[in-house]
Structures are given as C-alpha cells and as structure tokens.
Amino acid sequence: MEEVDDSVEVFSFEDGWRIVELLTKFDYQREGGLMGNCVGMYYDGPHTIYSLRNSLNEPRANILLVGREVTEVAGRYNTVPKPKYIKRVKRFLAERGYTVAPTAFLITELRSRNGGRIQNETRRYGAG
Numbered sequence: 001m002e003e004v005d006d007s008v009e010v011f012s013f014e015d016g017w018r019i020v021e022l023l024t025k026f027d028y029q030r031e032g033g034l035m036g037n038c039v040g041m042y043y044d045g046p047h048t049i050y051s052l053r054n055s056l057n058e059p060r061a062n063i064l065l066v067g068r069e070v071t072e073v074a075g076r077y078n079t080v081p082k083p084k085y086i087k088r089v090k091r092f093l094a095e096r097g098y099t100v101a102p103t104a105f106l107i108t109e110l111r112s113r114n115g116g117r118i119q120n121e122t123r124r125y126g127a128g
Contacts, residue, residue, distance in 0.1 A: 005030070007051065011092045016055030019063070019092050021048065034059050036077040052081075052089055061085045063093075070100040080106055 007020035007027050022028050025043045031051055032040035039049055039062055050063040061081040064072040073089055075081035081089065086105055093100055 005057070010050065011095070013088060013091075017088060018053050019089075020051050020053055022051060031059055031062065035062060035074075037062065037074060038078075050092075052085055052092075061089055063089060065098070068098055070098050070104050072101075073105050 005027065006024045007022050009018050010021050011019035022031055022039070025040075028043040028049065029040040031049065032038060042049055042064065046066055048065040050065070051059045052061040052063070053059055060075070062072075062074050063070060064074075070093060073081060073086070075085065089105075
C-alpha cells in the first residue's frame with residue numbers, strides 16, 4: 001500500500017486491526033482502487049465511509065453511512081464481507097450505537113438479484 005493516507009483511526013481492536021474514516025478525495029479514490037469498488041464516487045456526497053483495516057493497514061471491508069445510518073457494508077469487489085470481518089464491523093457499530101439497515105451486510109448481493117432495487121428498514125445496533 002502507498003504510504004500517503006490521511007484517513008483517521010476512529011476505533012481500534014486489541015490485535016492491531018482498526019476502523020478508519022476516509023477524509024480526502026485521495027483517500028476515497030485509493031480505497032476504491034484497493035477494494036475494487038466505487039467508494040471513490042462517494043467523496044462529494046453526504047456519505048461517510050469507514051474502512052476496516054487489518055494489522056498491516058490493508059482494507060478488508062467498507063462501511064457506508066448516510067448521517068448516522070449504515071446503509072451498506074461491503075467486502076472486496078462489493079462482495080458480502082467474510083464472517084470474521086462482519087463480526088468486527090458489528091462490534092464497532094454496537095459500541096457506536098449506529099442505526100443499521102437490515103440489508104446493509106447483504107445489499108450488494110440483493111441488488112444483483114433484484115435489478116438494483118432495494119427496500120431498507122432500519123434497526124439500531126447497541127440499543128437496548
């Protein structure tokens with residue numbers, strides 16, 4: 001990975017994994033290139049992107065938020081993240097109390113099945 005990275009750590013795990021927030025246009029474009037997805041196009045929108053990084057600072061999953069609602073969690077090439085990555089993301093979301101769409105972890109798979117149409121209801125992680 002290139003050394004230039006303006007993202008900011010927002011959560012850390014005991015084993016060196018972490019969650020970072022992408023800040024600059026370069027961060028978004030770089031992340032999209034490393035993950036093989038379209039994260040770069042979200043830079044100018046009302047979105048926040050978090051990245052799950054391993055102990056080598058390599059991205060493993062992207063978390064897309066609109067306000068405080070998580071609308072999508074995607075692995076490399078917009079696939080459903082591996083269960084071990086989902087476990088980490090869910091821990092982060094629970095500790096932060098984000099509202100999460102029930103399809104957030106499967107949205108890319110659902111889009112391909114439904115021709116891009118998705119209806120989301122939301123629920124809150126870490127609440128009650």
